[in-house]
Amino acid sequence: MAGKKSGITVFKAKKIITMDPNCPVASHVAVHEGKILAVGGKHCADAWADHFGGKVDHDDRFKKHVLTPGFVEGHAHMMAGAMWEYFYAGYQDRTDPDGKLWPGLDSADAVTAGLRKAAESLADGKPVIAWGFDPIFLTSERLNRKHLDRVSKDRPVVVMHSNFHLMTVNSKALELAGYDRNTNLEGMARFPDGEPNGELQEMAVMFPVMRRLGIDFRALARTERAMRGFARTAMRVGVTTSTDLFSELPEDDLAGLLAVTGAHDFQLRIVPALNGITEPAAEVAKRVVELRKRSTDRLRLGAVKLMADGSIQGYTGRLKWPGYITGHENGIWNTPPARLKEQIIALHAAGVQMHIHVNGDEASEAALDALEEAQARHPRFDHRHVLQHCQMADEAQFRRMAALGVCVNLFANHIWYFGDQHYERTMGPDKAMRIDACGSALRHGVPLAIHSDAPVTPMGPLHVAWCAVNRLTPSGRVLGEDQRISVADALHALTLGAAYTLKLDGEIGSIEIGKQADFAILEGDPTKVKPAELRDIGVAGTMMGGREFLV
Amino acid sequence: MAGLQKPPPLPVSVISGYLGAGKTTLVNRLLAGGHGQRIMVLVNDFGEIALDESLIESRDDDIIALANGCMCCQIGGDLYDAIDKILGRRTSLDHLLIETSGVADPSKIGQIAIAEPDLQLRAIVTLVDVQNFLDGVADPLLSDTLERQVRGAHALLLTKIGTHEDDKTGDVAIRIAEMAAEKPLFRDEDQVLAMLLDANDDPSFVTKNLNGNKAQKLGVHSVPFESWNWQGETAVSRVCLEAFLNRNELQVFRAKGQLLLADGSAVVVHKVGKQVEITRLQREILTSRLVCIGLRGKFSRSYVEEAWQRCLGASG
Numbered sequence: 129m130a131g132k133k134s135g136i137t138v139f140k141a142k143k144i145i146t147m148d149p150n151c152p153v154a155s156h157v158a159v160h161e162g163k164i165l166a167v168g169g170k171h172c173a174d175a176w177a178d179h180f181g182g183k184v185d186h187d188d189r190f191k192k193h194v195l196t197p198g199f200v201e202g203h204a205h206m207m208a209g210a211m212w213e214y215f216y217a218g219y220q221d222r223t224d225p226d227g228k229l230w231p232g233l234d235s236a237d238a239v240t241a242g243l244r245k246a247a248e249s250l251a252d253g254k255p256v257i258a259w260g261f262d263p264i265f266l267t268s269e270r271l272n273r274k275h276l277d278r279v280s281k282d283r284p285v286v287v288m289h290s291n292f293h294l295m296t297v298n299s300k301a302l303e304l305a306g307y308d309r310n311t312n313l314e315g316m317a318r319f320p321d322g323e324p325n326g327e328l329q330e331m332a333v334m335f336p337v338m339r340r341l342g343i344d345f346r347a348l349a350r351t352e353r354a355m356r357g358f359a360r361t362a363m364r365v366g367v368t369t370s371t372d373l374f375s376e377l378p379e380d381d382l383a384g385l386l387a388v389t390g391a392h393d394f395q396l397r398i399v400p401a402l403n404g405i406t407e408p409a410a411e412v413a414k415r416v417v418e419l420r421k422r423s424t425d426r427l428r429l430g431a432v433k434l435m436a437d438g439s440i441q442g443y444t445g446r447l448k449w450p451g452y453i454t455g456h457e458n459g460i461w462n463t464p465p466a467r468l469k470e471q472i473i474a475l476h477a478a479g480v481q482m483h484i485h486v487n488g489d490e491a492s493e494a495a496l497d498a499l500e501e502a503q504a505r506h507p508r509f510d511h512r513h514v515l516q517h518c519q520m521a522d523e524a525q526f527r528r529m530a531a532l533g534v535c536v537n538l539f540a541n542h543i544w545y546f547g548d549q550h551y552e553r554t555m556g557p558d559k560a561m562r563i564d565a566c567g568s569a570l571r572h573g574v575p576l577a578i579h580s581d582a583p584v585t586p587m588g589p590l591h592v593a594w595c596a597v598n599r600l601t602p603s604g605r606v607l608g609e610d611q612r613i614s615v616a617d618a619l620h621a622l623t624l625g626a627a628y629t630l631k632l633d634g635e636i637g638s639i640e641i642g643k644q645a646d647f648a649i650l651e652g653d654p655t656k657v658k659p660a661e662l663r664d665i666g667v668a669g670t671m672m673g674g675r676e677f678l679v
Numbered sequence: 680m681a682g683l684q685k686p687p688p689l690p691v692s693v694i695s696g697y698l699g700a701g702k703t704t705l706v707n708r709l710l711a712g713g714h715g716q717r718i719m720v721l722v723n724d725f726g727e728i729a730l731d732e733s734l735i736e737s738r739d740d741d742i743i744a745l746a747n748g749c750m751c752c753q754i755g756g757d758l759y760d761a762i763d764k765i766l767g768r769r770t771s772l773d774h775l776l777i778e779t780s781g782v783a784d785p786s787k788i789g790q791i792a793i794a795e796p797d798l799q800l801r802a803i804v805t806l807v808d809v810q811n812f813l814d815g816v817a818d819p820l821l822s823d824t825l826e827r828q829v830r831g832a833h834a835l836l837l838t839k840i841g842t843h844e845d846d847k848t849g850d851v852a853i854r855i856a857e858m859a860a861e862k863p864l865f866r867d868e869d870q871v872l873a874m875l876l877d878a879n880d881d882p883s884f885v886t887k888n889l890n891g892n893k894a895q896k897l898g899v900h901s902v903p904f905e906s907w908n909w910q911g912e913t914a915v916s917r918v919c920l921e922a923f924l925n926r927n928e929l930q931v932f933r934a935k936g937q938l939l940l941a942d943g944s945a946v947v948v949h950k951v952g953k954q955v956e957i958t959r960l961q962r963e964i965l966t967s968r969l970v971c972i973g974l975r976g977k978f979s980r981s982y983v984e985e986a987w988q989r990c991l992g993a994s995g
Contacts, residue, residue, distance in 0.1 A: 305796065306796040310957060310959075312793075312954070312955055312956055313790070313794055315790065315794070330787070330790070331759065332787060332790035335762075335791060335794060336794055336795045336796060339763055339795075344760075346756075346760075376756050403756070406756075407724075408726070446820075457823065458823050460784065460824070461820075461824060462782075463782070464697070464698055464780075464781045464782045464821075464824075465820045465821065466698065467781070490820065494820060
């Protein structure tokens with residue numbers, strides 16, 4: 129932890145990628161009181177020496193590293209810091225906030241063995257709870273109750289799937305919920321002989337188990353441990369500012385957030401977005417004004433989130449014709465379209481900036497219809513409303529976004545994590561080839577950010593960039609060659625682009641005089657490695673507001 | 680017998696319907712009514728509920744308690760949290776009534792009550808605003824949402840009848856019959872209130888209590904249900920019982936009973952719409968009882984009686 133309050137420190141780096149067109153690449157950056165004082169060569173800050181105490185310290189600790197602006201995660205959730213209270217049971221390797229690598233579990237037997245080992249650390253009778261599991265990746269027999277009975281017969285064992293819509297549990301957990309062969313419940317999957325096989329589908333059916341074991345991810349996300357875990361997770365992947373994109377922000381939580389983010393060793397600037405849909409627009413607008421006043425450097429209040437539909441892979445996204453390729457019925461509105469429109473118009477008129485969750489193309493269309501009417505009735509410059517996820521927008525919708533001054537934050541990580549599923553099982557080939565159409569956004573001049581939606585996919589800007597640049601899926605498909613973007617554009621989307629969607633682009637997102645000294649400290653040069661290796665670049669840590677945090 | 684017996688599951692009813700269908704009006708009447716039942720109503724937002732301040736006994740951020748024993752709880756962020764909280768503080772409630780959001784699929788909400796052992800689903804009622812329904816089903820953004828609300832219901836209530844000169848009640852009734860022909864379709868809110876209030880009672884109330892206190896207090900004069908009762912010592916086989924309860928042509932809207940099974944065990948039976956629940960009873964019973972109710976005109980006591988006798992015969 130460096131961070132000198134006064135004096136000037138000039139950091140030398142192997143390379144500094146600034147995102148500032150006036151000085152795109154530099155070798156040195158000068159920091160004073162947590163802000164960037166100068167950028168350029170070794171003597172970039174000399175002209176300021178007299179004004180700021182006469183002394184310029186030179187620090188070459190980053191001489192082997194590449195610095196970029198601290199990455200900005202435009203769409204994530206604090207819950208990403210809470211999941212680690214439970215055991216990780218996913219297919220891909222994942223690193224926890226403390227840097228411990230949780231190796232991927234690639235078969236039902238591996239899950240069994242991994243959890244049996246994990247259970248050894250628990251007190252007798254304590255349940256074994258795991259998360260992140262995704263049967264889509266396993267070629268072995270589908271995970272069932274019998275595998276988990278081998279983890280334990282005496283403790284409840286619960287494996288939450290990565291989409292949070294399914295769980296697989298052992299016999300003890302089934303017994304706890306009173307589920308047996310006579311239970312008449314659609315979401316309780318069975319073996320061919322009629323006995324429950326341990327897989328529980330949808331929240332209604334999972335709820336009795338969760339209640340009895342006290343599993344509450346959202347409550348966990350409100351603890352100090354989760355906030356700290358979230359910040360450490362972000363630091364490990366070079367993120368210095370992240371949203372927590374949907375929060376009720378009750379007074380108790382707010383006090384906690386202010387205290388925790390205010391600690392001198394807190395690594396992250398957090399931008400929570402207030403639930404903007406439950407309360408009437410006037411109430412929301414009033415709350416936004418109150419919240420803004422309480423903003424601090426590391427807790428930026430005043431953003432608002434609305435929800436239009438559900439998720440595509442969960443078949444709850446609202447799709448236009450011809451719908452889901454499986455013939456699955458159309459998804460669900462999270463907010464009635466009429467109410468969504470009314471709220472968007474009212475919040476727009478009240479001067480609020482909105483982040484609007486839209487996954488399916490029918491949802492993005494409904495949001496655009498509402499925004500169009502809002503602009504017609506209450507014209508506003510630079511409102512900077514953002515369509516979040518917006519995974520299925522077509523060319524016409526991007527043209528409308530451009531015309532209406534709407535930004536887009538595309539869920540590029542989906543291309544890798546769910547791309548094959550979308551191609552084969554949700555929207556079908558044509559629409560899957562243009563999913564998260566970063567190329568179209570840029571072609572139409574729509575301000576672009578890209579994101580992870582952690583914990584839905586792991587936070588990792590370089591992985592998100594890799595997705596947007598390569599558009600590869602696990603099966604080896606290139607999901608829409610023409611939507612690939614350059615590394616430079618991807619880096620922009622993860623720094624200045626995302627900062628722009630948060631109206632923070634005057635303060636963060638590039639390395640230039642007057643901005644926060646927020647850097648990602650990289651072990652390789654993203655503009656020089658092969659695009660296919662972008663995601664393999666190591667992150668040594670971050671500097672946030674002039675304070676250094678190393679992995 | 681152990682002193683600490685698990686309380687019976689809390690009956691749950693779900694009130695669904697699109698924006699403006701009249702859910703809140705119905706809920707307000709139930710909350711204010713002098714029906715003597717302790718009903719907990721879960722609403723999306725207190726703001727919509729018009730409670731007479733003089734009736735309010737206490738209130739905190741999420742729960743308002745009324746002098747008549749009813750309570751109203753605001754869902755806030757998450758329905759599950761709210762239900763968990765209610766079950767946690769469950770002090771002598773007779774009935775939990777969930778008012779859904781305007782776009783919810785009520786059958787999904789009903790699933791919660793079916794899955795949770797401490798809850799028992801009694802009825803899903805969808806309210807249909809006759810003035811706006813046809814426009815809604817013609818709107819491609821909305822049609823499937825409205826259809827799910829109709830199909831997911833056990834019974835439907837038409838609202839805002841006669842509020843406009845150009846009354847569309849007839850057309851709406853035809854359209855609903857196309858979507859859900861077999862479901863009871865009410866035009867009178869009182870009848871739905873009576874049905875909901877009965878949720879914790881013997882389903883035969885509809886005939887027994889037709890002129891009773893509860894119904895009268897609500898001004899309900901005719902209830903379109905009939906019931907069939909049976910009591911006996913004959914055991915029934917599980918297979919035959921399931922087949923009987925799943926026979927749609929019997930037009931049983933609701934069934935409730937405690938029955939001796941041929942294998943010597945005893946079960947509690949609940950049916951509403953097509954949802955059948957058979958759960959093991961943890962104590963012994965000597966006599967079996969079963970009540971079935973159905974819509975007058977569609978439901979035939981003698982037909983049900985005959986089917987049941989055949990069921991008992993086949994069980995032997």
